[in-house]
Amino acid sequence: MMNPRAVFRMVSLASAMVLGLAAVAPAGPFSAIKVVNDRTVTQFEYDQRLLFMQLLRQPGDLNKLAMQTLIDDRLQLSAGDQFGIKLTPEQLRAGMEEFAGRANLDAEKFIEAIGGAGVQPETFRDFVEAGLVWREVIRGKYAAAITIPDAAVDRTMASFTPLTSMMLRLSVIEIPAVGAGREAAMKLAQHLRLQLRAGEDFAALARANSKAASAGRGGAMDWVKLSDLPKDAGLAVRKLQAGGISDVVVLDDKVQIFRVEEIKQETLTPKTQVVDYAELLVPDDAASIANVRSNVDTCNDLYSMAKGLPADRLTRKTVPVSQLPKSVAGALSLLDAGESSTAMTRGGYRVFLMLCRRGPAENELPSRDEVRLQLTNQKLGTLAQIYLEELRSEAIIRTP
Incomplete structure (x- = not known):
């Protein structure tokens, strides 16, 4: 019979070998x-x-x-x-x-x-x-608990300055839609849109149906800046990814369907393009000026202040910076969006001059819904980070 101590030593040695192998494996x-x-x-x-x-x-x-x-x-x-x-x-x-x-x-x-x-x-x-x-x-x-006030949307749009411009390479199917043929053109466009959704080849349908100059190339267009497209066409393609097919775009004399082939961003040279400003003529006394100041946060508030007044008491203009009247150009250059100046008088009135927006042309601005969504997502992003830190x-x- 094997000595119990020898058995114990053998078991201990075997255990050590197993544990040792596990440690280095x-x-x-x-x-x-x-x-x-x-x-x-x-x-x-x-x-x-x-x-x-x-x-x-x-x-x-x-x-x-x-x-x-x-x-x-x-x-x-x-x-x-x-x-x-x-x-x-x-x-x-x-x-x-x-x-x-x-x-x-x-x-x-x-x-x-x-x-x-x-x-x-x-x-x-x-x-x-x-x-x-x-x-x-x-x-x-x-x-559900997040609310973005209209004033916040106004401020964001007023200070919006794009750093890049979206460039698109598009293909188009274009059908004339005038007079008695307009209804038929609409029906054809809707039918083609259904065919494209079912997987039909865009280039083949363009060659067969489009009346645009690009029809022989399968509808292929040159690169175009998003802001240079007609407003309705721009809205139809701005949210699409490469390969996306637009809804039917209805214009005054034609209907169009676009396919986005490529997208790229073009860096913009920072520069002021247009200035949106308003002038409200108010009585030239401290109480009247103080009343306007206390009730106006954005240019849109001026319309309430001008209610019931002659139409010429409130003017609002959007002009290229190079076309600003010399009488207001200097004062506006000192203002940020939403700021005002009362340094000028005109015809016995004090001019309440307010800068509404300085920046890109209107067709380069995001829509109010897009801005509201952006601000909502910013708030959600902050709350998400806080919640993740808690977790x-x-x-x-x-x-x-």
């Missing part, structure tokens, strides 16, 4: 390297996220950012579970298409491009999924 790619509450981050996920961020040319310390974003993903997905948010396959696919569209690619081509560099489709999908879930969490938690502070994050 390298971690597998799917081993957990971080645990966020009850969700894990694997070495494979970290390596993939790091590679993905490198391909996107993200700035900063990518080794640190890759882990931080993966931790945030776990917190955001947990919040989504808490609020019962489940994405449909259609929502996820749309999110992937939206992200890929920033590179002027569809999701399939984007996945193919990053796949060539070693990033798996699941990495892209998981990245988009966490972002979409978080967006729904924030909207559900905060959006981080409450989470149990450990390294196994």
